[in-house]
Amino acid sequence: MAISATPDRDVPGEKISNRITTAELAAAVEQLRFVTDAAPLLISYVDAGMCYRFVNSSYAAWFQRTADDTLGQHVSAVVGEAAFAVIRPHLESALRGERVSYEAAVPYSKGGHRFVRTELVPDKLPGGAVRGLVGVVLDITDRHxxxxxxxxxxxxxxxxxxxxxxxxxxxxxxxxxxxxxxxxxxxxxxxxxxxxxxxxxxxxxxxxxxxxxxxxxxxxxxxxxxxxxxxxxxxxxxxxxxxxxxxxxxxxxxxxxxxxxxxxxxxxxxxxxxxxxxxxxxxxxxxxxxxxxxxxxxxxxxxxxxxxxxxxRRSEQTALTRQRRFLRDVLFSLTAGKLSLCDTAEDLPAPLTPMSEEIILSRPEIRSLRKQVESVAETIRLPEDRTQDLLTGVGEGAMNAVVHAGGGIGRVFADTERGVVQVWIRDTGGGISEEALPRALEKGASTAGTLGHGFWMILHTCDRVWLLTGAGGTTIVLEQDRTAPEPEWLRDVDLGT
Structure with missing residues (x-):
């Protein structure tokens, strides 16, 4: 970086004095070095040939050099070829007259990999030509x-x-x-x-x-x-x-x-x-x-x-699993084997042969689902009284999906040989809390967000009920046989001969 002295003349061609003497010039350079050395930055001046013309003491020390050893050296010789490959595009942009700011990880030959923030300011002549650039580098490795x-x-x-x-x-x-x-x-x-x-x-x-x-x-x-x-x-x-x-x-x-x-x-x-x-x-x-x-x-x-x-959480989850298993066994026992509380979709029964298309449930469409059930029941010769019981259970289950979950899907399946009608009702509501399940067995119970009113009736009108419920919704599967199944308690009685 050059500092020039210009003689002052009072009339054209007549030299009066040198305003900046050699001593003053040296003092200015010394003052510049004092200021730049005091800054917590790496400061340099690089000419158009990418050779150093000025570096402060911090810059030289970073590369384990003195300032005198660095001046005149090409940038690549000081920072190393790997580092030069990273910073070269930025230097070229600055030497084209662009002001450049960037942050980058630079693999310096001395000092290792450092993360730096760099400002490159082009030094332009009055005509616009670039004769060099000032580089200011801040080591932000620790912060980075x-x-x-x-x-x-x-x-x-x-x-x-x-x-x-x-x-x-x-x-x-x-x-x-x-x-x-x-x-x-x-x-x-x-x-x-x-x-x-x-x-x-x-x-x-x-x-x-x-x-x-x-x-x-x-x-x-x-x-x-x-x-x-x-x-x-x-x-x-x-x-x-x-x-x-x-x-x-x-x-x-x-x-x-x-x-x-x-x-x-x-x-x-x-x-x-x-x-x-x-x-x-x-x-x-x-x-x-x-x-x-x-x-x-x-x-x-x-x-x-x-x-x-x-x-x-594992301990709590284990306790909840035991609690749910206990609840499932209690509900199964209290309902004489009618109600199966499911933990996963795999616990639900396998769907029988589809007998209808899915019905998107709403209040008017509950009637459509009931008509499909009635038609299938007639096909497999389900007795009238058992058909009416199943229709009651299906109506209650579908209404719960509409009222408490805003709707759902219903579909009818059957096994014509065994004489079984199977109805699936699914919704995507908030599910039924485990605390509410025992109350749902009570006659007339009604709690928003649960199966509510009618679940007691479902259990008393259908042969088998599967229930899968959780935060993602509720699935109820209802089955009715052509012939009423033998009560659970009677199966365990040895009648003798």
């Missing part, structure tokens, strides 16, 4: 990495927070963290301090050269660091072969698992050491950064809460 870590943690939480299987939480966590930090191995293990064991259920392994350590291990295999872990301290080991806590046990213990470096975070419940998350490097040391250790601690504590919640 912090944001990336937060995004990673948020994404991991989103993927695991609703899981009810604890093993799925562990599996998702160890694979996500192991890949994100490029670990050799990452694992979760339960601790039984009383038995002196470490139980590894699942571990991430970077490649086939890293073997699994899943299984039960003696706590003694962790050597002297066990005391720190039991006390609740994260153990950071950058090299087991040189760390004073492990050097004496290296060949006897750690070589067995090929661990060379690790970060192990202990987890405690009610003051008792119960688990660990451990990040490991196999066959190579690793200089763990503070940010990496902090991330591993955050993951361990967040995922521990997620794991505990998954265990709680």
């Amino acid at each position: 990495n912090a944001e990336e870590r937060e995004r990673f943690l948020a994404a991991l939480s989103d993927r695991t927070r609703l899981l009810t299987d604890p093993s799925a939480v562990v599996e998702e966590t160890v694979h996500a963290v192991g890949s994100f930090l490029n670990l050799s191995r990452y694992m979760y293990a339960d601790i039984d301090a009383g038995a002196g064991t470490v139980t590894v259920y699942s571990d991430f392994r970077r490649d086939g050269n890293v073997f699994s350590v899943a299984g039960v291990w003696p706590l003694a295999a962790w050597g002297d660091v066990v005391r720190d872990l039991a006390a609740g301290h994260t153990v950071v080991n950058r090299d087991y072969q040189t760390d004073p806590r492990t050097v004496s046990d290296w060949e006897a213990i750690y070589e067995e698992t090929d661990i060379r470096a690790n970060v192990t975070v202990p987890l405690h419940r009610n003051g008792e050491w119960v688990a660990i998350f451990s990040a490991q490097m196999c066959g190579e040391a690793r200089d763990w950064s503070e940010e990496e250790v902090s991330l591993l601690e955050s993951v361990a504590h967040r995922m521990w809460l997620t794991l505990e919640n998954a265990r709680l």
Whole structure:
């Protein structure tokens, strides 16, 4: 970057003085350097040939150079060919006269991969020609990495927070963290301090050269660091072969698992050491950064809460399953085997032969469904009294779908040989709460959002009823035989001879 001195003349051709003396010029340059060196930025001036004409001290130091060593050098010789390939298009745009702003990950030859925000301002002559550019670079690697870590943690939480299987939480966590930090191995293990064991259920392994350590291990295999872990301290080991806590046990213990470096975070419940998350490097040391250790601690504590919640949800789910099974058995018993409460669609009966098209249920169309049922009943010679009972049950079921779910679908099936009429009624309402099911058996019961009034009548007019209900809707299947089935209680009576 050039600074020129222009003589002042009071009349054309007559030189009076040099307004900027050599000393003043040197002072101006020194002042410019002082200002740019004080800025927390990398500042440079590059000419049209992409050679440096000025760099501040921060810029030179970043590449382990002095300013004098850098001046006159081509950009590629200073930043490295890989980095130059990234920034070259931006330099070319600026040298065409465009002001350029960009953020990019740049693989510098010195200083490694850095994430930078760069401003390139073209230096234009009065005629518009570009003679160079000013580059201002801000290293935002730390901020970028912090944001990336937060995004990673948020994404991991989103993927695991609703899981009810604890093993799925562990599996998702160890694979996500192991890949994100490029670990050799990452694992979760339960601790039984009383038995002196470490139980590894699942571990991430970077490649086939890293073997699994899943299984039960003696706590003694962790050597002297066990005391720190039991006390609740994260153990950071950058090299087991040189760390004073492990050097004496290296060949006897750690070589067995090929661990060379690790970060192990202990987890405690009610003051008792119960688990660990451990990040490991196999066959190579690793200089763990503070940010990496902090991330591993955050993951361990967040995922521990997620794991505990998954265990709680699993326990609640198991209790609900037992409760629903009990309710199903009670309802089946109370209705003399007529009512089957279904957990899934697979529990519903197989549809018989279709005897009609589906009917979209509304108040007027309930009559159409009843007419179809009446016609099919006549076809299979269902007695009049049993036909009327079935029509009553179908009418009540269809009306419940219309009133409480806004509508539904009805269809008639039959087995003409066995003399069975089967009617399916489906809706997409909010389902029936388990708390309301016992009340639905009461005569005249009516609760919005449930089967309500008429369910008692359905059970007293149809031979068999299947009920599948949940947040996605309700399905009722009604069956009526040509001949009334023998009562459940009578089947269990030994009449003798």
